[in-house]
Amino acid sequence: MPNLPATGLRALAFAIARAWGSAEEEAAIVADHLVAANLAGHDSHGVGMLPTYVRVFRQGCLVPNRELRTVADAGAVLVFDADRGVGQRMAKLAVAQGIERARALGAAVVALRDSCHIGRIGAYGEQAAAAGLVFLGFVNVADHDPVVAPFGAAEARLGTNPFCAALPAAAGEEPAVLLDMATSTIAFGKARVARNKGLPVPEGTLLDREGRPTTDPAPMVDRFEGALTAFGLHKGSGLAILCELLGAALTGGQTITDPMRHGIVNNMLAILIDPARFATGERGPAAVAAVADWIRAARPAPGFDRVRLPGEPERESRARRLAEGVPIDERSLEEILEAGVALGLDRVRLAATARGEG
Ligand SMILES: NC(=O)c1ccc[n+]([C@@H]2O[C@H](COP(=O)([O-])OP(=O)(O)OC[C@H]3O[C@@H](n4cnc5c(N)ncnc54)[C@H](O)[C@@H]3O)[C@@H](O)[C@H]2O)c1
Known part of the structure; x- marks a missing residue:
């Protein structure tokens, strides 16, 4: 799985949004948002959404x-x-x-x-x-x-x-x-990412068409068959x-x-x-900070390195991915390039853009 630079992914998303007709300001907002989602670790809501956006654009939605x-x-x-x-x-x-x-x-x-x-x-x-x-x-x-x-x-x-x-x-x-x-239990896009990587989804997250537990995301992602829990x-x-x-x-x-x-x-x-x-004065912000510290200071359970507040995993991911790039699986990248081609963009140039060479 290649790691792509955030700057390349942003340029890729910007090019596709421009190609569906968004003005520069709108294309920049979309590109910034999608790449921020990838950096936060939410690939389900990052540039992998572009093929869906191109599909709904083409049907007028x-x-x-x-x-x-x-x-x-x-x-x-x-x-x-x-x-x-x-x-x-x-x-x-x-x-x-x-x-x-x-x-x-x-x-x-x-x-x-x-x-x-x-x-x-x-x-x-x-x-x-x-x-x-x-x-x-x-x-x-x-x-x-x-x-x-x-x-x-x-x-x-x-x-x-x-x-x-x-x-x-x-x-x-x-x-x-x-x-x-x-x-x-998991975002739909996480099932899509798992299907694209050929991986099962975690137990307890998905039901098959009969309502029985399953870990195979393909029927749900490809045909909306079954249900997430x-x-x-x-x-x-x-x-x-x-x-x-x-x-x-x-x-x-x-x-x-x-x-x-x-x-x-x-x-x-x-x-x-x-x-x-x-009207709490300084007490309000101090109490928020005190509660946050209290939660973080809890003794970690076996298998956990430390206790985090909501939002911290995304912050850690952002720091890591800004340094190392964003992992995008081949199938997701292929789907994005195809979406760009469907709007008349050149596949080779788009792939180079994604690698940060555009
Ligand atoms: N626009 C839409 O229609 C739509 C629909 C569904 C989801 N989404 C987006 O999908 C994204 C992913 O959602 P998700 O439910 O898969 O997120 P998730 O399960 O990865 O995280 C959910 C929350 O739990 C926190 N969290 C995760 N691990 C933690 C830990 N170890 N300790 C403490 N807190 C922790 C996160 O900081 C986050 O606030 C979100 O950004 C959501 O807005 C959008």
């Missing part, structure tokens, strides 16, 4: 250069419709407006409807935390075959509906805590259902029960809170 449309502005509540715009830019713009509103009012609730895939939700948690705000995001996945079985079900009824929570540290620093997760039994399943209800049903976005065009849509309910409004 990803529309470049959309204006973010304000549907309602009710003070603390802002509702935007992305009209299937490029999700990484739509969500970034919506969260930016939420940040302004939360700074003015102390808190803001942002609904983003009908966006094409917005990628790694942690990016928006980081955006809010960098502005000194707490972030809670409930997201559904729609316009797509269901892939996750609710607790007790033998078949899929939900998307991988991610949840994200971020707490800021000092201004300009990385979030103190960044919990960013699919509500399935919801994480944490009935509790995680409950959170997945809440992401569907809060992210889409409440906000007027597309739910899993609406007719499908087989694109990939995300709807998000984001809550932004200014922690300064709790």
Whole structure:
């Protein structure tokens, strides 16, 4: 498996986004977002998404250069419709407006409807935390075959509906805590990565078409056959259902029960809170730091080197991959090059770009 430099992958993603018609600013946002996901260790939401984006672009379900449309502005509540715009830019713009509103009012609730895939939700948690705000995001996945079985079900009824929570540290620093997760036991893209590497998925993460446990990701990835399990039994399943209800049903976005065009849509309910409004003075940030230290100082269980907070594995991955490059398996790279060729790009030049030679 070759390691490719982040700069090469960014140039590759930028070239493909430009080729589907995104203006420079939008292409740069997509490329930065995807490579940041790879650097964070989430290859499921990195440049490996490009073939999916090209497919949904070609069927009219990803529309470049959309204006973010304000549907309602009710003070603390802002509702935007992305009209299937490029999700990484739509969500970034919506969260930016939420940040302004939360700074003015102390808190803001942002609904983003009908966006094409917005990628790694942690990016928006980081955006809010960098502005000194707490972030809670409930997201559904729609316009797509269901892939996750609710607790007790033998078949899929939900998307991988991610949840994200971020707490800021000092201004300009990385979030103190960044919990960013699919509500399935593993993200769908992780099953795709396993299939591309010819590896099984971990036990307990997947059901076959009869609802029996399996570790073979191919039927799910190739034909949406079977179902991923919801994480944490009935509790995680409950959170997945809440992401569907809060992210889409409440906000007027597309739910899993609406007719499908087989694109990939995300709807998000984001809550932004200014922690300064709790009037804790220095006690609030000090208490966050104290709790974080307390958790980290726990004696590690057998098989663990140390105890981490949510967000730390991604930070460690970023440092490692910036130094060593990003491992991309041959099949995933091949699929990305094919996607570029389908948009009229030259395969040899694109491969050189990915290696950082472009
Ligand atoms: N846009 C979409 O439709 C969509 C759908 C599903 C998932 N996603 C994205 O997929 C990505 C991957 O999700 P995932 O569920 O596979 O993530 P994951 O299981 O790798 O990590 C989930 C969370 O657990 C934390 N964590 C992991 N290992 C830890 C450890 N040893 N100690 C402490 N904390 C630890 C991570 O920091 C992270 O906050 C996320 O960025 C998510 O936003 C997006």
